[in-house]
């Protein structure tokens with residue numbers, strides 16, 4: 001084939017694709033005409049424009065995209081929706097002639113889409129009058145003063161490239177459809193707020209109605225943990241934040257449906273308490289938090305997995321899909337959330353029962369990564385006395401290294417719940433970004449609210465941790481610092497994912513040293529471990545060598561410490577806590 005033949009073939013392919021896209025655009029326009037009718041009489045007093053819905057449409061598609069860049073999706077759908085809207089009702093953007101500038105005009109066109117007709121009114125009062133009486137949006141460089149021009153409200157902000165507000169969009173939009181509060185500030189948080197932010201690492205469920213049904217069923221259940229228990233954990237963590245206690249957090253990388261049993265919950269709880277006993281010898285009280293009762297979902301660096309010529313979605317944890325490499329098993333199934341919920345409930349009931357039987361033991365709280373936001377939203381509850389929301393799915397939840405983007409859905413969700421929040425901090429986190437995340441997740445700077453969990457690897461903790469600790473300390477943050485010495489220390493030995501105990505110990509010791517040098521309390525440790533005698537990590541006095549890895553490698557995801565290895569780390573942590581106390585005494 002000549003080069004020009006090749007070009008014609010490829011262009012024919014693009015023509016065929018464009019025909020399909022056009023047919024779909026036609027269908028989309030037709031479907032939205034029906035929506036306009038369904039909006040019915042409310043449309044007389046309200047604009048047909050639904051800014052929040054538009055943001056959700058874009059965010060959902062961005063979350064599903066493979067190759068398509070997020071900005072491209074935003075630009076294409078903004079224009080599509082601008083046209084659908086104009087099809088429903090011709091909607092003008094009215095600006096003030098006195099505020100006329102090319103920059104403002106360009107920003108407004110970019111923000112709303114080129115399909116909007118622009119109009120200029122004489123003065124501010126006239127702009128607002130038209131927004132009140134006509135199918136029009138007012139765009140003004142000053143937001144509304146309190147009580148000015150009711151029933152109009154600010155519903156969106158037009159920003160410059162630097163993120164600064166350049167103008168405010170004002171119109172007849174219901175508060176629940178607005179992207180800002182009535183004054184142009186942040187909108188009131190709701191459990192669904194995350195939906196207008198791009199969500200990374202979330203499953204793409206092929207069956208939307210099955211998902212909706214599962215969400216409804218979960219929303220009708222009592223919360224797995226109560227608001228008062230959240231408060232108790234926050235008080236315990238406040239002691240950690242003040243340097244008077246230590247957080248011990250640990251459990252499976254991923255819980256599995258098949259492994260669940262009362263004996264397993266018991267073994268894991270025994271191990272956590274045993275470690276706590278050892279750590280307490282260092283001289284600090286211990287707060288016990290299990291990675292359990294909801295730790296069923298995993299972020300993955302690869303969306304797809306290939307085997308023998310077959311490419312299928314990656315396994316994302318039992319709450320999402322199955323491990324078996326078949327198309328059936330790898331398809332995300334929302335009903336799995338119900339099983340995850342049932343097992344979480346059983347685990348929490350068992351932990352509570354153990355405590356009733358042994359009242360002398362300290363409480364064991366439960367934690368998991370808040371990854372599956374449909375599940376988290378459905379289990380979010382509101383305390384009627386304080387009006388505060390909390391995640392009813394577990395006492396503490398964390399935001400992972402792969403989902404901690406400042407404007408992402410996971411941070412948006414976590415920002416509004418009252419639970420203690422963990423934030424994984426890896427080598428790619430810049431100090432300025434950390435400060436903005438702290439501001440977002442802990443604006444009131446409450447001791448016990450936020451736990452920063454460093455995870456760098458033995459070779460990188462030295463360069464990465466100090467700048468982050470220093471930035472947080474200088475900003476006066478009360479956030480707790482803890483170390484996860486597992487996730488930065490993955491290594492591959494003869495095709496098996498493992499971790500060396502020696503690396504884990506080096507990163508742990510470095511954490512204490514750096515904290516001491518920065519004048520920060522080394523507040524906790526976060527481990528992946530099992531109460532069962534697994535052979536997944538190398539080394540330790542139990543002497544697990546490379547040949548042992550295949551013996552009892554049971555993890556569904558990352559390699560865990562076995563009880564002997566975990567207790568060895570606890571002993572080391574107790575010694576490091578003791579040493580920190582001595583250093584402080586010497587300095588005093």
Ligand SMILES: O=C(O)C(=O)C[C@]1(C(=O)O)C=C[C@@H](O)C=C1
Pocket residue numbers: 032035036048049050051053054057080081082084085088
């Ligand atoms: O969902 C709606 O309410 C629509 O009218 C459809 C649509 C769209 O094209 O997706 C169009 C205009 C609205 O601003 C929001 C979304």
Ligand SMILES: [Mn+2]
Pocket residue numbers: 253254487528557558
């Ligand atoms: Mn893990």
